[in-house]
Amino acid sequence: MTYLFFDIECANSFGGIGKMCSFGYVLCNSDFSIIESNDLLMNPDTVFDWYLFSKHAKCKLAYRREDYYTNPKFSHHYSKIKSLLEAKDRRIFGFGCQNDVATIATECLRYDLELIDFNCYDLRPLAEKFYDMQGGLGAFVEKLEIPTQGMEFHDSKADAFFTMKVAEKLAKDSAKSLEEQFTGFTPFSSKEQRKSKIKKLYANYLERKEAGKVIDEKQKLKLKKVTVPKWFDYKRELLEEIKIQNEENKR
Incomplete structure (x- = not known):
């Protein structure tokens, strides 16, 4: 051992x-x-x-x-x-x-x-x-x-x-x-942590998608339970999120 x-x-x-x-x-x-x-x-x-x-x-x-x-x-x-x-x-x-x-x-x-x-x-x-x-x-x-x-x-x-x-x-x-x-x-x-982070990626995706529709902060999307659909491309979304983060933090 x-x-x-x-x-x-x-x-x-x-x-x-x-x-x-x-x-x-x-x-x-x-x-x-x-x-x-x-x-x-x-x-x-x-x-x-x-x-x-x-x-x-x-x-x-x-x-x-x-x-x-x-x-x-x-x-x-x-x-x-x-x-x-x-x-x-x-x-x-x-x-x-x-x-x-x-x-x-x-x-x-x-x-x-x-x-x-x-x-x-x-x-x-x-x-x-x-x-x-x-x-x-x-x-x-x-x-x-x-x-x-x-x-x-x-x-x-x-x-x-x-x-x-x-x-x-x-x-x-x-x-x-x-x-x-x-x-x-x-x-x-590591398998369970991977599942958890994929859920996080999907939650981030939903929040970004809804952000443009929010007029009042009180209307902001609140996620209680996240179920990742089969169509969600989490690999692509991870790369896209990192790209967005880099652009925001270079300003």
Whole structure:
């Protein structure tokens, strides 16, 4: 059995759709001995949210904008990421990872690639319950006195490493393996996240379609339940949405 801890960063998540600019991971044995680790930077082929490079940003990216744009796109890294996430006898973990799983699913849609089919266990609720506290990864790293020297948060590789160290500390403090601790927990499924994001794309499509008809904000379309019809071309709509977002954010 091997464990893969991963984290991703996005150039933006406009419209509820993330566009990946890095995939960081730490692959280790069940005793947390590291086998392999890397940070795959990539050109997100979209605009960056300006806030990610602001000196006042709480979520500031670890690399320069140019460092991402000069790297290949997600499709170039697809085979490596797929092999990491779909390997036999492997458990996948993240920290607050629902959006990360969803982003991988939508990037496969965006580049017309086969879905990477995997389940990912979220360490966050388990850590919050055991240590009786709430917070992001940084709060747990500080609480558990995990060394951060030479590493930065929002560097995907570093965040994957910090996630692994939180898991290691949790296993030690609870005297239980990760498999034992996650008994009864439902992992995030890339298939289910893909379905959810397709519904989101359809909802965005309907809202744009109705926007021109709205005279009063009170008349704005309110979606309670979304059922995606068979005719909806979600791949084309995803590309169209990203194009619209880029144009709006270049102004």
